[in-house]
Amino acid sequence: MNHPSFLALDHFALEPRAGAVQAHVDACSRCRAHVEAVRVAAPFPVALEALPSRRPRWAWRPALAFGGLVAAAFAVGIVTMATPSTTTFTAKGTPEVVVWLNRGGVVTKWAGQPLRAKDAVRFEVAPAGFDTVTVYDEVAQTVLHTAAIAPHGTSLTPAWAFDGEAEAERLRVIVSRGAAPPTALRAGPCTAQRDLLCFRFELRREGT
């Protein structure tokens, strides 16, 4: 029997909802036992009452180290556009993509420098009216990430670690209205199409 993950079971224990997890828990005595076990509160250690109050709600964001720093960067208005290799948008109100580089826990805006193994990058997208972001790996010809995003404001993609095995990673960030069409997800120029804008980034390995 395939069981839901413990994360899914724990989520179900906190927020029961009808669905596949509910059906499984009803049928599986072991998963039901887990859900019942985590619903039993452990005795509260009185010593914890001495802990200081939580910080204000907004302040937990830096706990997500990468995202937090990026959010902070936006807050002070230092975000400028990255340099897509084929298309550049600078006018106000057009989509922008910024690449953030995390090297050993230090986050900076990527300025085209070569990457080292274990560097991580992620994209900050200001879609300016577009509602979908897609990240496409040209080398592996794989969609790494696609998600609906708020058409205004900014959105962060997940981070990708650079393994240093290939000489270069070539990634496209596509903002579109609706899902990116297959024509945007194959070899060929990274150009604007109807309801779609394409940014291309070549991330080279250090020493190549």
Next chain:
Amino acid sequence: MSDGIRQAWQRYFSPVREKCRRVLGDGDDASDVAQETFIRFWKQGPTEPPRVALAWLYRTATHLSVDRLRSRALHARAVPQPVYGTDLEASTASRQLLAQLAREADAEELEAAVLSRLDGLTHLEIAEVMDVSERTVRRLLARFDQRAQRQEESP
């Protein structure tokens, strides 16, 4: 404030404790790590919505548990027998393997392996918890598997 921390404890401590037990066994280490995770959570974690809170707790508990596993490996301490897992036998084998590789594997590899092998998370769930892409998760798990295979083949 007191009510707030009690409420958070009642909702989230038990899942964290069970998660730590899956990695570290039913001993003092699991209790210590679970409590440390909760204290960090109270100081800087998101208490709502539960899905986000749980992802944060899983990430932190996994990180701290892997630190403890590596510390055990360095000091050659015995690993208590597991009490939980997606399948008891497979879980036991996975935990023994994790303990054996704790000294040499990267922390990220171990964290992905813990979430996959002991917590039964899908790649998508691991990506969400670790705040990386699914591709990175696949790479981490592939490296861990290669390392495990070398370990099995070594005399």
